Amino acid sequence: MIEFHSVSKRYGALQVIHDVSATVEKGTTIVLCGPSGSGKSTLVRTVNRLEPIQSGRITVAGRDIHEKSVDVNTLRSGIGFVFQQFNLFPHLTVVDNVMLPLRRLRGQSRRQALPTAMLMLERVGLADRAQSLPADISGGQAQRVAIARSLILKPEILILDEPTSALDPEMVGEVLKLLRELSAGGITLMCVTHEMGFAREVADRIWFLKSGRLTFDASPDLFFSQEAHPDVRGFLSSIHRNH
Ligand SMILES: Nc1ncnc2c1ncn2[C@@H]1O[C@H](COP(=O)(O)OP(=O)(O)OP(=O)(O)O)[C@@H](O)[C@H]1O
Ligand SMILES: [Mg+2]
Known part of the structure; x- marks a missing residue:
């Protein structure tokens, strides 16, 4: 691949x-x-x-x-890409963050993109947080949102x-x-x-x-x-x- x-x-x-x-x-x-x-x-x-x-x-x-x-x-x-620092847009709700690639790259309207975004949120177990802002969810949840967004274009x-x-x-x-x-x-x-x-x-x-x-x-x-290579063994023990 x-x-x-x-x-x-x-x-x-x-x-x-x-x-x-x-x-x-x-x-x-x-x-x-x-x-x-x-x-x-x-x-x-x-x-x-x-x-x-x-x-x-x-x-x-x-x-x-x-x-x-x-x-x-x-x-x-x-290629979905996920960073250490989530990189969610703070002014957008969770579901709006997730649908962004569909809107920007596929030209979909919010209404068109919504069902797919909700499915992705269900997949990462966060459908109930769809309307939250990134500041109001935990770091682990924010990273799962970022992963949902990275997967939305399949x-x-x-x-x-x-x-x-x-x-x-x-x-x-x-x-x-x-x-x-x-x-x-x-x-x-x-x-x-x-x-x-x-x-x-x-x-x-x-x-x-x-x-x-x-x-x-x-x-x-x-x-x-x-x-294993000695460097690997040194790295693992550190x-x-x-x-
Ligand atoms: N934009 C940049 N300009 C100049 N040097 C850079 C740039 N980005 C990274 N480097 C240098 O390239 C090398 C590799 O950096 P990189 O970030 O890929 O390492 P890393 O293995 O991901 O490190 P870490 O575990 O700290 O994330 C480092 O010496 C870093 O200082
Ligand atoms: Mg790095």
């Missing part, structure tokens, strides 16, 4: 992605982890062209995303960048539960997270980035074993200490 072919990226003189090659198979879940500043956000943002690359090639469903004929709005409609790919790291601990579980359901539902999912319990249980592959290099790409069994 997604292929990175020798992808490199610089910000000015600073090279942040070094020659990354990897494949995300359709319907699988990838967890991406690694130290702060290792390039995780940058790498996932290259997939919908939020970040340009200097060399290499990225294909989505077999098409080079940088080809002239690829329309960036079409590309982005097929993307085949969902990318999440640390979706639980801004949440109070008691709210992490409800978001991970939703991601587990989505993963089981067959969407292709790429999630940057340090929730290693989730990674072990849900990921098909776990990618470890260090200084912009994909130093390890393994099944959870291998990733959490003694045979996470363990911080918990």
